[in-house]
Amino acid sequence: MLPRTGIGIDTHAFAAETDDAGSRVPLWLAGLLWEGERGLSGHSDGDAVAHAAADALFSAAGVGDLGSHFGTDRPEWKGASGVSLLAEAARIVRAAGFDIGNIAVQFVGNRPKFSPRRLEAEAALSQAAGAPVSVSATTFDGLGFTGRGEGITAVATALVVQTGQPAVVPATGAADGHATGAADGHATGPADGHATAQGDNLEP
Numbered sequence: 001m002l003p004r005t006g007i008g009i010d011t012h013a014f015a016a017e018t019d020d021a022g023s024r025v026p027l028w029l030a031g032l033l034w035e036g037e038r039g040l041s042g043h044s045d046g047d048a049v050a051h052a053a054a055d056a057l058f059s060a061a062g063v064g065d066l067g068s069h070f071g072t073d074r075p076e077w078k079g080a081s082g083v084s085l086l087a088e089a090a091r092i093v094r095a096a097g098f099d100i101g102n103i104a105v106q107f108v109g110n111r112p113k114f115s116p117r118r119l120e121a122e123a124a125l126s127q128a129a130g131a132p133v134s135v136s137a138t139t140f141d142g143l144g145f146t147g148r149g150e151g152i153t154a155v156a157t158a159l160v161v162q163t164g165q166p167a168v169v170p171a172t173g174a175a176d177g178h179a180t181g182a183a184d185g186h187a188t189g190p191a192d193g194h195a196t197a198q199g200d201n202l203e204p
């Protein structure tokens, strides 16, 4: 059986300094808490690196995407951490009969300064996925929204190999998360970095 590759991309805008309740929004990125850094907006923790990694796994296995697995039909995942979403994505992909080879993620953003914590981030994400996750970082030389410091984009690839038959049928189908609705984190609120896309399928 030949391996299969997948791709995932995720973007979040930096949040206001404080949320509606006046609390400082923490930055969660690549499975780590970044003290003193401005947080990302979204109904989840905004961890674009973890979200892109999870989406790449689904893509590689051909079992849907973040919206279909963590959308309206699974409201219990609303607000979940990026690493917990990645761990659940890995569980779903394995249950569908795949072994995970590796995941590679690159994020684009001016901040945070990533290299000092790269190994720590890779360890956290690898533990969540149960497979090697590598993370690299770059900037867009001042261009575009990442260059202006308005947000972060992450793109990921994953490699999987089918080694068995699905143990369970993946939870896709009619309510595949594109159906919008308030429980889909993308459909609500201008502060959700996804609201301007299709309003749908990027992530919870």
Ligand SMILES: [Zn+2]
Pocket (backbone or CB within 6 Å): 010, 011, 012, 042, 044, 046, 047, 048, 051, 202, 203, 204
């Ligand atoms: Zn996301």
